[in-house]
Amino acid sequence: MEATDSRFKRFIFIIIDGAPYAIFKGLLENGDLPNIKKHVVDRGSLNKAVSVFPSTTGPAFIPFFMGLYPGTANIPGIRWLSKSDFHPPHRFKRPGVCSYMGIDGLRFEADLPTGFPTLFNFFSPVSNIYNLLTRGCPPAKNRTRWIKPFVYTYAHFSHRWRFVNQIATQQLYKAAETGDKFIMCLFPAVDTFSHQLNTQSPQVMQTYREIDTAIGHLIHILQKANTLQETLILITSDHGMTDTHTHIDVPQHLDDAGWRCLHYPKVWRQGAVSASMVSGNGMTNLYFKNTLRGNGWGARTPFEHLHQIGVITTLTELEGLGFVAGQSETGDIIVQNRTGQGRISCHAQDTSREDLQNVLTPLKGADPLRFSYQFTGIDPLGYGVYYKNLSPREALRETYNSPHPDGIVQLWQIFKSERTGDLVLSAESGYDLRARYEVPEHHATHGALIAEHLHIPLATNYPIAEQCIRSVDVFPTVLNLCGHTVAEQYIDGRIVK
Ligand SMILES: [Zn+2]
DSSP: OOOHHHHOSSEEEEEEEOOHHHHHHHHHTSSSSSSHHHIIITSSSEEEEEEOSSSSSTGGGGHHSSSTTTTTTTSSEEEETTTOOOSSSSSSOOEEEETTGGGGGGGGHHHHHHTOOOOOGOOEEEEEESSSOOTTGGGGGGGTTTHHHHHHHHHHHOOOOHHHHHHHHHHHHHHHHTTEEOOOOOOOOOHHHHSSSTTTTTTHHHHHHHHHHHHHHHHHHHHHTTTTTEEEEEEOOOOEEEESSEEEOHHHHHHHHHHHOEETBBTTTTOEEEEEEEEEEEOOOOEOOTTTTTTTTSOOOHHHHHHHTTHHHHHHTTTTEEEEEEEEETSOOEEEEEEEEEEEEEEEEEEEGGGGTTTTTTOOTOEEEEEEEEEEESOOOOSOEEEEOOHHHHHHHTTTSSSSTTHHHHHHHHSTTTTTTTEEEEEEEEEESSSOOOOOOOOBBBSSSSSSHHHHEEEEEOOOOOSSHHHHHHHHHHHHHHHOOOOOOOOOOOOOO
């Protein structure tokens, strides 16, 4: 009975890019977001959810729209390099190096794995505002399709991000008035003002309040059309953020140590033997040329080999580097910092299903994988205990309120992608991994595998009791609330209630 009563016919999905859980919750409790409180949270709930690694726009959108981890979707960063496909510039062939921050942004949708549904496939008519994951959205319903490149570029140089959010607001009202069944609206200005200033600057706080006012007007539109009761409203963020006091120059550090490093915008340096593809900028994928095996830059170089040639020690001595992670010859994931080493191993509970560990195979709802974790020295992930045979859900619960939430599964998932680096670096709070060529200079960071970047608000006008929620769970959960189902074989997430 309740299941049918609770079904929604419409879904309005708001992403406030870069809103950390703690700041959002603080504003809500302070009375700064009265409309969101009254019409969304008080009727439903505010949960602390966990985003993905890397916690950055682009990769962190995939869980919401497809229920997949970035590693499963083979998009392990806002920039990446494919060692097997990397080759010098060529008229027709794609060079195997990508930055969605530039012209490659248009390729984001085409780079997603085929055969997996998105939220847009379940509703009609739909509307999309600014979000870059548009698969399944008819081009004519991508309301900011033509203006986005212009307004983003204009705002980038003029810092007029309020104007960009105002356009989002106008389009959101129009879509609601038109009666679209699924409306996706991204507000980019909290992220961009945070990078430009800091995470709690007056401009950022004002932006939250303006979004709240927009939600108030949206509710009014829904009430007028008598569709508020049948509309599921979800307000979330793709990642949190922290203020930045120090930029770590990873490419310069590698150059100095003798591993000449490619990095944006210098991706065609002569004689390079390493590459740093930074995201957010608290995370970077590092690649090392290994011409002994395979084509291009070769296959993934095992952690042990990089340790032997001194790369790991060179990196862990960097002040502000949280950890370096890589893949062992055995397939385990190794996490290293200056004081200790952790090891994540994963096996299928049913050993006849080893195929589940293959690239591009989602976790499956039955949680057939089991994770173990142990460490030597001081635990680099800060858990301080050994774990054995945890289901993915247990691994989430055990680490939820730690400094590295969901670190075991998140580090495992990212190495599923062929495009993930030989090494993945995560910065400590206060640091980022890009010291040059970021214009304007970034004063706030995301991307890292730390609580401040991973914890995101999940406000819904329908109560969700579950305390431990991953962003990959949002996709099957909202579909379920709207009366749709998605086969477990297509997703990493599961329904939470
Ligand atoms: Zn950002």
